[in-house]
Amino acid sequence: MTELMFKGKEFVWNHHLAVPARPLVPHPEKGIGEARLDGNLIVQGDNLHALKALLPMYAGKVDCVFIDPPYNTGEEGWSYNDNVNGPMIREWLDANPVGIDDGLRHDKWCAMMWPRVRLLYELMADDGSIWITLDDNEVHRARLILDEIFGEDCAIGQIVWQKRTSRENRAVLSPSFDHVLVYSKALRDTWKLRRNRLLPTDGGYANPDDDPRGPWASIPFSAQGYREKQVYVITTPTGVQHRPPKGRCWGATEPEFDRLRELDLVYWPKGGNGKPRIKQFPDEAKGLVPMTLWPAAEVGSTEESKKQLLSIFKEYEAQDLQIHAPKPVDLVRRVIEIATRRDSIVMDSFAGTGTTAHAVVEANKFDGGDRRFILVEMEDYADRLTAERVRRVIKGYDFTGTQKTELLRERLNWRALEKADALVHEVQGIENLHGHEFDRIKKEVKDGELVVTGEKAVAERAEGAGGEFTYCTLGEPVELDAILTGEELPAFDALAGILFHMATSQPVPPGETDAERFHVGEVNGTRVWLIYRPDLEWLKSSEAALSLSFARRIAEAHPNERHLVFAPARYVSQRLLDAEGLAVEFVPLPFALYRVERE
Template identity: 60%
Template sequence: MTELNFKGKEFVYNHHLAVPFRPLVPHPKKGIGPVAFDSNLIVHGDNLYALKALLPMYAGKVDCVFIDPPYNTGNEGWAYNDNVNAPMIKEWLNANPIGIEDGLRHDKWCAMMWPRLRLLYEMLSDSGSFWITLDDNEVYRAKLMLDEIFGEENFITSLVWEKTTSARNDARFFSIDHDHILVYAKRIDQVMINRVVRTESSDSAYTNPDNDSRGPWREGDYKCAKSADERPNLFYPIKNPITGEEVLPRRERVWAYSKSENDRHVREDRLWWGKTGNYSFPKLKRFRSEAPADLVARTLLQAKEVGQTRTARTEILDIFTDQAFATPKPTKLLSRLLDLATDSSSLVLDSFAGSGTTAHAVLQLNKRDGGNRRFVLVEMEDYADKLTAERVRRVIKGYKFKGTQKTELLRENLNWRTLERSQDLVHRVQGIENLESADFDRITKQIKDGELIVTGEKAVTERAQGLGGEFTYCTLGDPVELDKVLSGESLPPYAAIGAALFHMATNQALDPKAIRQKDFYLGETAGQHVWLIYKPDLDWLKTPNAALTLTRAKAFAEAKPGKRHLVFAPARFVSQKMLTEQNIPVEFVPLPFALYRIERS
């Protein structure tokens, strides 16, 4: 496999292991609902440290990772600030921010992304998928890095997002209208990628002009691209039951169905000749109830379907009125990707959260189908609270809005086929108007770029309705450093240090709901139970109460029989030999040594 070499790779190759663990510090007043680390999260802090802090709880549990990192255009002003202990890296820190004139900006971007990608890989479940948006500046280097980290065999595809429909006439060679979205699986044989969920606009193609008891249907062509010379058995007359006329197909384009199939269609009332029998040729009724539930996803994401950069900026201005964001992604785009990558209970992680579009899309999807998807966002910039989290607050609760909210009700390509059945198209539009008019102030119809677009418009003068939901807002605490813990300068909360120790011992994420702090119990794996004798109180840690004793070892083993027991504690008053002799399946791990392993990992 071809590997990507960049300056500094040898220094950052395993840097994610040396990143110190920093506990999550909740800020209840900045979130909505009770503090819950296993629910929706927004973390303000450097995403490298944040990912390391999240790893003990979420390793192997994330169903979808979506990130929108700096594209490294040379105009973004991002800074390399990872604390890598190498002279060359330290020299880079003096050259921040990275600009277009920086001859090593591509190397620095790779050095920045590498440890983050390594941690994101560990976060994914075996059925999880990874999605990253980039442009031509770094997409090819990213592809090689991801091939190395994920494995070339786990590459799924590269999507093309049409980010603008307006040509830039000042472009030197080409007007760049698209971005790339690289898609990888954690394990290609287990990945969950849905087919495209059928959209409202595709459902609107189904109507029921004759009140058929089988429900809504759409017209299907009854002819095929074969001639009478090629398929003489498909050249036969069909009687129009309304006019009584017998109709033959054209010799160059005969019926698509045999005479026996046609007879069945007639018996089952599946032929449609128009309301007055005015069609020259019959159409086949294709019922919505018999159609596939979904459609195959395509790699081209058109702006008209998923939005573009301009519409994403409008979304931000609708929510804030006075705040802009340079490079937002449209909510429709994220909704489409999450339709592909998640189910109703999936966990979604975005460690370059920006304006918070990912959380917005998750909440929208939950509102749409009653799902319980969760999001974890990480944003390091100062706007994490005032923009990222504030957008989520407003979307959950509703927000002041004055203007016109628009909902697309129908989008139909205009071609010769639609002109042939123009009366039915008019009937469909009229049906939409009758059905939807009560929910909108007006319904508009326009033809644009060869499409008929029907839109419901509603004037809003007070508030946009909230989507509901909760989230916990966190920052990052001080690093768990051995010297400071032993001296009492820094004593992490029980759950924070417990999550780190559990992950270190088991290589699995800790379930916060399993923790019973008063019993010193952390959780279990398939083969063992894990305990932590600890309180964030230096005086208590110096007492015999903080030690593993024979009595306590027996109690642990009796409380959870059938497995081995791993006990973290500052001290012990019973030897491992005695525990073995008395057949007590308990193994002691000294807490200072365990913390040292975390610090040096």
């Protein structure tokens, strides 16, 4: 494997391990609903520190990561400010912000991304996937970073997204697309089997023949290649004879086709003269394999996303919102369709304008799902823009005008005209499926394309999609070495989560932590305890030590399990614990900066 080398790599290789743990501090007044850390989250703070803060609860649980990091065009003015110890890094900081004339800007970008991707990898589920949007400036370096961290065999693909449809005459070549890199923790073939689902089939369903089984769509009755038993003559109800298309065969043998005809599953287009197609009902649809070309007509463009954002923030101009090129909601919706289940966790650690949360809320509204989002944004607009957009999407917002939703866009070439009846059938299906959602379904031919749009008049207020979230900031770093000096005494839950993750590499199981019993949680036969209270005098007392009676009590209550007990001191030796057959191990505070290996 080709290794990516960049200046500073030796300093950031394991920098994610040295990042101090910081607790999440909820701000109930800025969220919606009950403040809770196991629901939707918006975190304001440096994303490297925020990702480390999320590890104790979310390690191995995130199903989908969608990030839109700095493209490093030389015009963003972003700063590399990770606190990495090293004279070279300190020199770099003096050259911030990173600009077009900075000869080390690509090295700095790699140094910024490396520890963040390492933490995102730890947060991802075993079959989770990461989707990263970039342009030509850094996409090739990003692939090498991902190859090293995830492995080349975990590269799912590289998607081309048409980000703009207008021409940029000032450029050498007018940029029309961005890249979307897709990697998974699982190997490529494993992820293919475990991914959520294929994309919905094109077009809607209709019932032009009043089939008692309900609306249906038709699919071609042909297959690639040559199979002798699937090459035969089919006669239509009007007497026209058809053979399979050149280079193809029919989709089944003749006896199977006769069976499908008896079951009224064959549709004859062109008034009965056309080649047979097969009726497919919604619950039978297998879906479509995602392509690597995503046109703006399907997933939106940056121009459209700006207009949508400004419709939500009607009181602002674009320059007031400090937006450049927000990602379209439909782009992230497409990712969610492919990469999530209805109860998945979706994370965006470069949250920007909050598109990812908007897409998750809309996806839940569409299919009744219970997906959760976790957003991280370090800029000062995290509250007034990122979170405020989510508040308005959830609650509704002032809006007067017509909301338009594009339902179909089809280029009208000769091939489309030859299949005009199928296209009309498709439009009728859309009208039947979505007509009740809009005031009208508008059909127009524009610039050589058939565009079908759902329109809904809004008099005063756009309807909210519902939901809730908790807004958090980052607390002061938890320095374990400072606990017994009294310099820092974190809350029990904050310290317990950090130590549990250190000891087991897993997040704390929800609902198991009990400060009164000093119980933290259990995973894979290992139970973790923390004898601790945020009280310096108590920590110096004999009550804060592991005793033989405490060891006997927990071993008796939870037999056949291994017990790790974090405490400032102990009054019983490991030899005595072993002699009594107690599977109890003492881990001293504040020296718990290492990971306890499982036996």
